[in-house]
Amino acid sequence: xxxxxxxxxxxxxxxxxxxxxxxxxxxxxxxxxxxxxxxxxxxxxxxxxxxxxxxxxxxxxxxxxxxxxxxxxxxxxxxxxxxxxxxxxxxxxxxxxxxxxxxxxxxxxxxxxxxxxxxxxxxxxxxxxxxxxxxxxxxxxxxxxxxxxxxxxxxxxxxxxxxxxxxxxxxxxxxxxxxxxxxxxxxxxxxxxxxxxxxxxxxxxxxxxxxxxxxxxxxxxxxxxxxxxxxxxxxxxxxxxxxxxxxxxxxxxxxxxxxxxxxxxxxxxxxx
Numbered sequence: 001x002x003x004x005x006x007x008x009x010x011x012x013x014x015x016x017x018x019x020x021x022x023x024x025x026x027x028x029x030x031x032x033x034x035x036x037x038x039x040x041x042x043x044x045x046x047x048x049x050x051x052x053x054x055x056x057x058x059x060x061x062x063x064x065x066x067x068x069x070x071x072x073x074x075x076x077x078x079x080x081x082x083x084x085x086x087x088x089x090x091x092x093x094x095x096x097x098x099x100x101x102x103x104x105x106x107x108x109x110x111x112x113x114x115x116x117x118x119x120x121x122x123x124x125x126x127x128x129x130x131x132x133x134x135x136x137x138x139x140x141x142x143x144x145x146x147x148x149x150x151x152x153x154x155x156x157x158x159x160x161x162x163x164x165x166x167x168x169x170x171x172x173x174x175x176x177x178x179x180x181x182x183x184x185x186x187x188x189x190x191x192x193x194x195x196x197x198x199x200x201x202x203x204x205x206x207x208x209x210x211x212x213x214x215x216x217x218x219x220x221x222x223x224x225x226x227x228x229x230x231x232x233x234x235x236x237x238x239x240x241x242x243x244x245x246x247x248x249x250x251x252x253x254x255x256x257x258x259x260x261x262x263x264x265x266x267x268x269x270x271x272x
Contacts, residue, residue, distance in 0.1 A: 008073055008231045008234045008235070009227075009228045009229075009231040009232045010231075011066065011069055011070045011073060011227075011231060012070050012224045012225070012227040012228050012231055013228060014066055015063065015066040015067055015070050015224055016221050016224050016225055018059065018062060018063055018066060019063045019066075019220075019221060020221055021059070022056065022059040022060055022063055023043055023046070023217065025052075025055065025056075025059070026043075026046040026047045026052045026055065026056040026059075027041070027043075027046045029046075029051070029052040029055070030045070030046040030047075030048075030049070030052050031046075033049075033052070035048070035049040035052070035194065036048075036194050036195070037194075037195055037196055039207070040207065040210040040211050040214060041194070041210060042209075042210050042213060043213055043214065043217060044110060044114070044122065044126070045194055047060070047111075047114070048114050048194065049194075053114060056111070057111040057112060058111075060107055060108075060110065060111035061107075061108055061111050061112075063107060064104040064105070064107040064108045064111070065104075067100065067103070067104040067107065068100070068101055068104045070224065070227065071096075071097055071100035071101070071104070071136070072097065073231065073234060074096075074097075074100075074140075074227060074230075074231075075093060075094070075096070075097035075100075077230065077231075077234055078093045078143065078147075079093060081147070081151055082147075088146075089143065089146060089147070092139060092142065092143055092146075093143060095139060096136055096139035096140055096143065099132050099133075099135050099136040099139060100133075100136045102128055102132040102136075103128060103129055103130075103132045103133035103136055105128055106124075106125045106126065106127070106128025106129035106130075106132060106133070107125070107129050108125070109121060109122070109124060109125025109128065109129075110122060110125035110126055110129055111125075113125060119191045122191075130171060130216055131171070133220060134164075134167050134168060134171055137160075137163065137164050137167050137219075137220070137223050138164055138168075140160065140223075141157070141160045141161050141163075141164045144156060144157040144160050144161075145157050145161075156226065156229075159226055160223065160226055163219055163222050163223045163226070164223075166215070166219045166222075167216060167219040167220070167223070170212045170213075170215040170216035170219060171212075171216060173208065173209075173212040173215075174209050174212035174213050174216060177205040177206075177208035177209040177212060178205070178209045180202075180205040181202045181205035181206050181209055184201050184202040184205065185201060185202045188202075190202075
């Protein structure tokens, strides 16, 4: 058995590889067609002009779906591990899942609303993706802290804490540099500007902002890497219960003889 076939670790692996491929493919295509500058353009700028716009949107929607699936499995895993009487951890786990779904929804908004067409919706999607996604990382880091050392190792907690600090540092850097860039270029339609020349007004904060955005995206990808080891110990199983020996006429229903004591189990269970 290959390592990615163990448990459900294929989910975070697929999410990381697919999302990274989305950004790389859009970037290479946009640079080759000279739609953007080669030096760290905004990620969304690489998916603004056709034909890469269509592929970027489609692949980003798939990433959002993989993100929801991965975060749902993570939610169910912690739900199985946390004591039902510990309402604090249970609520925190539920909040984390809601935040994760909000971040995935933001990815769908970014994929379907380009910044050059409807900038306000694109901005909302970016805030959901990165802002709410950063809160999801924070919540998962807090959960890792509260569940150590019996469930989570201290090494895993410090790893996720480092990525969490990296994430919020990138957000602050991107926000500050973007505010400086927009204030420097007041009156200019910056959201439609795809080419920048060194030395022109706003160029330096623009480069800082784009580097921060790529750094932020990389921190997200790195965080989901930390799920791989945990997901190796999760197995997915489903149970089918036959209610009748006839598929169509309900009045012919006869209970199926029991072949032993019934047994129920959660859909997902795991241990770290």
